[in-house]
Amino acid sequence: LPSYTFAPPAPSPGGTYTNAEYGFSITYPAGWSDYTTGQYGEILDLRAAAGIPEVMVKTWTIEETDLEEAASMLKSMFSEQLGDYEFLSEGEITLNDGTPAYEIVFNGTMGGFLLTCKYVIVSPEANGFLIMGFSLPGSFEQDEPVLDEVIGSFHLE
Numbered sequence: 001l002p003s004y005t006f007a008p009p010a011p012s013p014g015g016t017y018t019n020a021e022y023g024f025s026i027t028y029p030a031g032w033s034d035y036t037t038g039q040y041g042e043i044l045d046l047r048a049a050a051g052i053p054e055v056m057v058k059t060w061t062i063e064e065t066d067l068e069e070a071a072s073m074l075k076s077m078f079s080e081q082l083g084d085y086e087f088l089s090e091g092e093i094t095l096n097d098g099t100p101a102y103e104i105v106f107n108g109t110m111g112g113f114l115l116t117c118k119y120v121i122v123s124p125e126a127n128g129f130l131i132m133g134f135s136l137p138g139s140f141e142q143d144e145p146v147l148d149e150v151i152g153s154f155h156l157e
Helices: 067-081 137-152
Strands: 015-019 024-028 042-047 054-060 086-094 100-110 113-122 128-135
Touching (some): 024 137, 067 100, 067 113, 113 137
Antiparallel strands (some): 015 024, 042 054, 100 113, 113 128
16 A cells, blocks of 8 residues: 655744735744645645644634724634633734734633734734634744744735
């Protein structure tokens, strides 16, 4: 019988990913690869060579048009869906291009792994986006600058 061995995508030299269909671009560092499968509504899934840190982009259409209202709704979803949800911080931020956004940082178990997550809400009115950064709790402090770099580069085209 033939055997199959999973071969992860080759690490990239880094660059900018542009999605004309959804109207955004995002820049990622060298060594990161595109693992997008389309599961869970993801548009993009970028990961470091070790698989983490990771940044995902999803569309998020909700009725709330205010960033704080959208964040409040998202936090209530976390507390319902994640049994071990631990809120760490939140607040309004500005992306590199001046776009207002709202950031929520929390710990929670996803896919069987305890992760520290940084969720950023952009443009909740109309076609909103959720940009999600993931790291392990023990390495979040080390990974946070690169997560901020990638998330901050998100740009509506």
